[in-house]
Amino acid sequence: MSESPPLTRLTLDNGLRVVVAENRRVPAVAVNLWYFVGSRNETAGRTGLAHLFEHLMFQGSKNVPNGEHFTLITSLGGTLNATTSFDRTNYFETVPAHALELALWLEADRMATLPHGLTQENLDNQRDVVANERRERMDNVPYGTALENLVGLLFDEGHPYHHMPIGSMADLRAASLSDIHDFFGKHYTPANAVLSVVGDVDAATAADLCARYFGDIPGAPPPARPAHVAAMIDAPRHLDLVEPVPAPAIYLGFVLPEDGTAELDAATVAVTALGRGLGARLHRRLVRTERQAQSASFNVIPLVGGASLAVFAALAVPGASLADIEAGFRAELELFAKSAEAAHDVARAKALLERDRLAELSTLEGVADELSGNTCLFDAPERAYTTVSRLGAVTVQDARNAVAKYLLTPGYAAVRYQTEGASR
Structure with a gap:
């Protein structure tokens, strides 16, 4: 639509x-x-x-x-x-x-x-x-x-x-x-x-x-908006926790461009291709092929205040190393940036994102939420109906560039959950 x-x-x-x-x-x-x-x-x-x-x-x-x-x-x-x-x-x-x-x-x-x-x-x-x-x-x-x-x-x-x-x-x-x-x-x-x-x-x-x-509710000027603040990270930031969790797990966070930009559209397609669903590249590598993780997912959290987020999460299998999972994650990103199969993955990602959009717009609640959101954040309610075309315009090279620029960078965050005696 x-x-x-x-x-x-x-x-x-x-x-x-x-x-x-x-x-x-x-x-x-x-x-x-x-x-x-x-x-x-x-x-x-x-x-x-x-x-x-x-x-x-x-x-x-x-x-x-x-x-x-x-x-x-x-x-x-x-x-x-x-x-x-x-x-x-x-x-x-x-x-x-x-x-x-x-x-x-x-x-x-x-x-x-x-x-x-x-x-x-x-x-x-x-x-x-x-x-x-x-x-x-x-x-x-x-x-x-x-x-x-x-x-x-x-x-x-x-x-x-x-x-x-x-x-x-x-x-x-x-x-x-x-x-x-x-x-x-x-x-x-x-x-x-x-x-x-x-x-x-x-x-x-x-x-x-x-x-x-x-109409009769008294008006007042809207409050001043917080400044749009970019997040600049030039080195990894790690946090290691030992907690009574079922299995070791690793979470990686990356800063993406703010919502409403073509750059975030490209990053969204790339992250979806890499980490959403059982057919995604990261699941195939870490869960099915290398069998290091019980699950692996990668998602975007769009934000409008100067930055958005990408979050990768993987739950390790017994005896697996979180360091190896992170290394496999990075290797798969590097492969995506140059693989001939990237075109297939990008097409799959676009189909998933289109399905999401059509499902959202198939309900009264979903349409109302999209209209309010796009008006509130961008003063453009019609954007609710252009998501598919905007994401569809993302090229394979756009997606590859997004991976190289925003994900294969030295600045990111890692939170690692360990159980007592687990391998790192």
Whole structure:
């Protein structure tokens, strides 16, 4: 899908950007709200606040009691959730088409009146929830801190991507109710948000409803954006950990260009060709041929603040050396840069990425999220429909160049997990 279907766009007087797309296939509608605030926007000593709001936004506002947002949506058969990343926070629900006004009212009420629900009791409660989430997803899970350790190595202290969205538990415990109110007032404003509505609606009617429910929320200038900061690493950075993990494992991190660039498109195709799926070159070499690893994968984390990430992960077989796995990884990259088979691998990667895009755009939720994201990050909702063509334009030589420039470099990060007595 290379052409954008008709989109209705408007910007309200308070700065809220709205995108509406009609899709009459099913009698449902997806509402998706992106706020341009993530962990990148946090300051030293106050990390984790962006993610904390993912929880606080469901704790009640002036007209919606604690937990009622979930109750109202699910009682109609709808679904809802929220996520936080380095660059943004988003809130979304899918409801029967007749419930569009309810979904818009709920989102507008918490954008306008959430401070009524920002109490000390709710703050204390949700800090505990976040602490439990960290224990369940990171601290008490084998290899759960791998990405946190990688970004800590790749990005120096003070870089906007130095810390994970979940933040520091010490910082969260130190945050006062005043800090929470200030963060909301600064970042949760109409001009710092994008609202998308996709589904069984008349576009003009839906746009009018968005204006009705959000138009009276007071406007404010959007907060200053953090500077785009490149990450320069000219030597390897290693971290060796001995933990009660099932098997030794190695994680390698590389700095890539920021999202929205042709350079990242080329790197994405290359990384996908090398490390995604059972047919990928790294899996074939490390798992099937050399039998050094139980699994091997390589993925891209796109970011917009001056750099993106590529993360390689391999779980060793008993007795295998992590140093040998790393050497095999590098050898396969060097081979890709000159192999005649690279054309086949690049074609396979493009097919996988095209399938991803078509799957995302096959659902109302996926379309709404893509429209919000591309409007929020690039002010270009139509980019949601050009990913396939942009990635398709990447040549084999582009992919090879990306490997040579961004992956076969002396600057990278390695986190190695060892069990007692394991070979390095």
